[in-house]
Amino acid sequence: MQSIRLFGILFVFLLTLSCTAKIDEGSTAKEYYAKAYQFIDGGYVREGKDLLDLAIKKDPSFLEAYYNRGVVLYFLKEYEAAIKDFNKVIEMDSQNAMAYASRGSVYEKTNHRDLAIRDFKTAAQYGDKDSRAYLKSMGIDW
Numbered sequence: 001m002q003s004i005r006l007f008g009i010l011f012v013f014l015l016t017l018s019c020t021a022k023i024d025e026g027s028t029a030k031e032y033y034a035k036a037y038q039f040i041d042g043g044y045v046r047e048g049k050d051l052l053d054l055a056i057k058k059d060p061s062f063l064e065a066y067y068n069r070g071v072v073l074y075f076l077k078e079y080e081a082a083i084k085d086f087n088k089v090i091e092m093d094s095q096n097a098m099a100y101a102s103r104g105s106v107y108e109k110t111n112h113r114d115l116a117i118r119d120f121k122t123a124a125q126y127g128d129k130d131s132r133a134y135l136k137s138m139g140i141d142w
Helices: 002-021 029-041 044-059 063-075 080-092 096-108 113-125 127-135
Strands: none
Touching: 029 044, 029 063, 044 063, 044 080, 063 080, 063 096, 080 096, 096 113, 096 127
């Protein structure tokens, strides 16, 4: 059992090392983004978040990286940081229904119900079916 755990730690270390080595080799934002998904899918969410950080550093206009980092931050319970990333997505694309819905979920989780409802309504107006269904289940018109 200990050898399996040691192997897992060694694997993460080597994978991290290989990713950081690419910083000097000119990895693109999209490469960091793709590698982040490999880490997240493998259960290494924090490491995946770090790679999303690198993707954003490489390309500060990479909307998908901000959105997905916001989702990761939500799951890491870093709610204020998640809101900042969703705000950035909305700043870059004011009609991004998913960003409004996701920010609404953070507000709901942090007991800011009025802000959550406002965001769910906006997401519903921009076509988010889940937000529409949620508001309808609450008896709220959008």
